[in-house]
Amino acid sequence: MLLLLSSAWLTAGVCVGDSAGDAGGEPSRATGAAATTESRLWLEGSLDLGTTVGGGGGERLNTLIRGDSNFDDIRLRLFLDVEVTPRLTLFNQFMIDPSVEVFPESFLRSYARWEAASWDGGEVLLQAGKIPTPFGSFAPRAYSDRNPLIGTPLLYHYFTALRANQLPADNRDLLAHRGEGQPADFGGFAGGGAERPFSGLPLIYDACWDVGIAAIGSAGPWEYQLAVTRGTLSSPRFRGDDNNDGEQLALRLAWVAAPGLLIGSSWARGPYLDRAVEPAVRARGAALEDFEQQIWGLDVDYGVGHLRVVAELAQNRWQVPTIRAAGGGLEPLEVVGGYLEARYAIRAGLWGGLRYDRLDFGRIDDGTGGGRRTPWEADVERWEAGVGYAFTDRVLGKLVWQQTRRSAPAALDDGFLAVQLTSTFGGVRP
Amino acid sequence: MRRGLRRCPRRVAVALVLAVSPWPLAAAEVAGTVTAPSSVRPKPPPRYYMGPERSGRGATGARGGVEDVVVWLEGVDGEVRVEPPPPPAVMRQLDEAFLPHVLPVRAGGAVEFPNDDDYYHNVFSVMAGDRFDLGRYARGESSRQTFTTSGVVVVRCEIHPGMKAFVRVLDGPAFTVPAADGGFLFSGLAAGTYTVRAWHPTAGERSHTVTVAADGTARVALDF
Numbered sequence: 001m002l003l004l005l006s007s008a009w010l011t012a013g014v015c016v017g018d019s020a021g022d023a024g025g026e027p028s029r030a031t032g033a034a035a036t037t038e039s040r041l042w043l044e045g046s047l048d049l050g051t052t053v054g055g056g057g058g059e060r061l062n063t064l065i066r067g068d069s070n071f072d073d074i075r076l077r078l079f080l081d082v083e084v085t086p087r088l089t090l091f092n093q094f095m096i097d098p099s100v101e102v103f104p105e106s107f108l109r110s111y112a113r114w115e116a117a118s119w120d121g122g123e124v125l126l127q128a129g130k131i132p133t134p135f136g137s138f139a140p141r142a143y144s145d146r147n148p149l150i151g152t153p154l155l156y157h158y159f160t161a162l163r164a165n166q167l168p169a170d171n172r173d174l175l176a177h178r179g180e181g182q183p184a185d186f187g188g189f190a191g192g193g194a195e196r197p198f199s200g201l202p203l204i205y206d207a208c209w210d211v212g213i214a215a216i217g218s219a220g221p222w223e224y225q226l227a228v229t230r231g232t233l234s235s236p237r238f239r240g241d242d243n244n245d246g247e248q249l250a251l252r253l254a255w256v257a258a259p260g261l262l263i264g265s266s267w268a269r270g271p272y273l274d275r276a277v278e279p280a281v282r283a284r285g286a287a288l289e290d291f292e293q294q295i296w297g298l299d300v301d302y303g304v305g306h307l308r309v310v311a312e313l314a315q316n317r318w319q320v321p322t323i324r325a326a327g328g329g330l331e332p333l334e335v336v337g338g339y340l341e342a343r344y345a346i347r348a349g350l351w352g353g354l355r356y357d358r359l360d361f362g363r364i365d366d367g368t369g370g371g372r373r374t375p376w377e378a379d380v381e382r383w384e385a386g387v388g389y390a391f392t393d394r395v396l397g398k399l400v401w402q403q404t405r406r407s408a409p410a411a412l413d414d415g416f417l418a419v420q421l422t423s424t425f426g427g428v429r430p
Numbered sequence: 431m432r433r434g435l436r437r438c439p440r441r442v443a444v445a446l447v448l449a450v451s452p453w454p455l456a457a458a459e460v461a462g463t464v465t466a467p468s469s470v471r472p473k474p475p476p477r478y479y480m481g482p483e484r485s486g487r488g489a490t491g492a493r494g495g496v497e498d499v500v501v502w503l504e505g506v507d508g509e510v511r512v513e514p515p516p517p518p519a520v521m522r523q524l525d526e527a528f529l530p531h532v533l534p535v536r537a538g539g540a541v542e543f544p545n546d547d548d549y550y551h552n553v554f555s556v557m558a559g560d561r562f563d564l565g566r567y568a569r570g571e572s573s574r575q576t577f578t579t580s581g582v583v584v585v586r587c588e589i590h591p592g593m594k595a596f597v598r599v600l601d602g603p604a605f606t607v608p609a610a611d612g613g614f615l616f617s618g619l620a621a622g623t624y625t626v627r628a629w630h631p632t633a634g635e636r637s638h639t640v641t642v643a644a645d646g647t648a649r650v651a652l653d654f
Contacts, residue, residue, distance in 0.1 A: 146591070256549070259548070259549050259550050259568045259569065260549070260550040260566060260568070303550060303566050303589065304550075304566055305565040305566055305567075306563065306565045306566070308566075345554075345563050345565070345588070347561075347563065348554055348555065348556060348561035348562045348563040349554075349556035349561055349563070390556040391556075392556060392557070392558075393556055393557065393584050393586075
């Protein structure tokens with residue numbers, strides 16, 4: 001929170017005396033500053049208007065903790081970027097979604113980037129604040145004007161039944177609540193913790209960034225990132241407070257193997273349990289920090305001609321104090337998830353997009369004493385396909401079909417049609 | 431020639447031009463200067479760090495000044511001599527930027543887009559009238575696009591959102607980018623009335639109408 005406030009104050013200070021960007025979208029200049037050190041400011045935004053047709057529950061699986069979704073009728077994003085000096089830039093984002101009345105702070109993203117060093121072919125940049133998700137390759141495409149479709153891959157938002165602030169009493173308790181990860185589906189575990197309804201844990205929750213620091217940059221064909229955050233990828237601390245005494249460490253290394261081909265690998269590990277379950281954990285002679293989320297992933301981004309293909313694969317495991325193997329030892333909850341996304345430019349401004357993604361859940365002992373093993377959550381797969389058209393440089397339209405299938409015991413097979421119109425305004429950057 | 435225009439007094443430069451001109455010495459001319467906004471530093475890196483081939487650390491050249499101005503003369507049908515001569519119809523992709531940032535081209539003419547970076551680029555436009563998408567291509571490769579409709583065409587790279595440039599498509603033959611000091615000269619003209627226009631991607635358009643007699647010189651100052 002301190003970092004957020006600092007960034008906001010710095011921004012406010014720089015903005016004094018500034019005017020908004022001119023009609024042409026070029027940056028405005030802070031008055032009274034020397035020519036070589038003057039601050040520059042960009043105010044930009046995007047407006048999404050959309051609607052959906054059909055659907056009998058599948059659409060709801062796109063809903064986030066706050067109650068908003070990429071498929072909402074109206075979403076407004078505002079960006080305020082301030083170049084304090086040529087080496088220091090403050091990035092601020094805020095989203096307004098009329099359908100949401102809670103967690104307004106989760107819509108604020110604010111961080112600073114400082115160029116610590118640069119040389120021919122590389123650089124070291126330091127970021128601090130509420131920083132972009134330090135994992136994988138989807139995050140830059142999370143904005144509607146960069147996303148070839150409308151939805152977000154399951155890997156980055158789908159809620160499992162596991163919770164950070166409430167423990168299942170045992171394996172059977174967890175299995176009884178499969179498919180109830182959405183906030184409105186909350187059933188309530190019996191293992192202790194918060195009583196209020198809340199969502200389950202996604203593998204990665206890109207909708208709310210975490211607070212922390214990161215060193216990012218490149219050296220030749222290599223791209224790297226090292227981040228330390230207060231929360232974890234599945235439970236980011238968007239308010240800046242901490243829910244346990246541990247930090248998450250995240251690493252990423254990517255390689256430009258050939259022109260147009262980027263191969264990356266990410267890894268993150270950190271304690272995810274909330275203090276709400278601390279009494280239950282201590283009663284078992286353990287500490288919150290003994291139980292971690294660990295995730296590693298592989299991503300590939302390839303483009304040639306009019307085609308771009310992006311794929312990600314991630315293997316995730318959560319350690320849970322109350323989930324045990326038949327022999328009595330702790331057994332982690334494992335998930336393998338990934339997606340394959342393609343975008344093809346059919347003609348100027350017209351593209352087709354396709355994404356297939358799925359989550360496959362590992363098996364645990366079913367707790368009946370028979371030694372049977374069963375998936376701890378219902379597997380999910382999703383197709384999303386559609387077309388997009390750039391009416392102008394600033395106005396995009398998309399028409400997509402999203403079909404989601406979920407296996408028993410929370411079986412679902414549902415699809416819906418969605419249309420979205422995106423308009424960007426303000427500065428010249430995306 | 432741009433250096434020459436900067437160093438020499440305007441009259442000397444004009445005299446030199448006329449001395450080597452294939453057109454009749456009695457031809458009229460329109461000489462002028464453009465005062466443009468100051469050049470600006472490149473924009474900061476993108477909000478998301480985009481990796482070694484998409485870092486945003488390119489685009490190091492200043493722009494937004496007189497180098498981004500296109501000046502042209504309306505009402506010219508035949509041959510005309512222009513100083514400085516119009517830049518070649520080539521827009522390079524270098525250091526994650528289009529160079530030049532603004533390029534004039536006559537309607538019906540083609541522009542080459544060579545990729546001089548070590549990584550892929552794409553060139554596209556979704557402007558009405560001149561929509562095109564040249565796809566992604568590697569270093570050493572080039573694509574060509576013909577522009578048919580007069581007006582402003584915004585050119586972008588789909589891979590690098592920060593890359594943006596302008597092709598100013600013009601109907602007539604009399605156009606150029608001013609010299610570094612803002613000077614320009616249209617010569618070999620017939621006596622008559624002409625409108626001089628100048629355009630800048632963010633400052634807009636300025637114009638001035640002049641009447642020039644045979645053997646005469648009309649002087650124009652366009653201030654952004």
